[in-house]
Amino acid sequence: MTALQLTEKFGFEPLAMPAPDHPVNGCYIGDLLSWVMGRAQADNAWITIMSNINIAAVAALADTGIVILAENVTPDASVIQTAQAKGINLVRTPLTAYETAVKISQDI
């Protein structure tokens, strides 16, 4: 499934969608950046409640397919712009990380 298809199917709130056709396969949940860096796989959906600007660099370098902010966390001011500029798909949902993963599990 692509990032855009996933976003639309589950009604995630798109914050930045510069790479709508980016494939999404598998999922990684985590907030500690070095864990995500080391363990997330390319094209994963990355579910996190970490909302500072560093998530953009990590997503870009680890090649994740989409970043899903759980629990409706509000990203810091420049995160959305940076995501847009770096080609990072960034969406938000009121669901918890667990609920999000369960919901999307059939489709990724």
Place this chain on the structure above:
Amino acid sequence: MSEFLNFHFEVDGDNFVSAGQASVQMKKNMRQLGLAPEIIRQVSIAMYEGEINMVIHAHGGVADVNVYEDRIEMILADKGPGIKDIDLAMQEGYSTANEQVRALGFGAGMGLPNMKRYTDEMKIETVVGEGTTITMYVNLK
């Protein structure tokens, strides 16, 4: 081995809120060079961890990436506090990161292990009170 491309980056030590710029730029450079995605990913992850360490532990430093025909060399050099016990620092989970950077998601103690895992060779030279130089290689074949 004599022909190579050098990419040089100054890594700002004050700005750990938006650290990782050098690694993000290097990734773009590698894409332009047409390197394989898996190689790009390995170098990106290793360089990012090294870059962040210079920012959060050593007040910044310099990064040089040399692209040779058969391998990529990353040299990250800082004039920070040095690493007292390398074996301890290499252990998963060991971190001296302060509360401020932990709040940003750093400090899991996984950076150095990631650098080792995603490169083919890694060398740490460090002198307490003088600084640290980490050299990493990713083979292209």
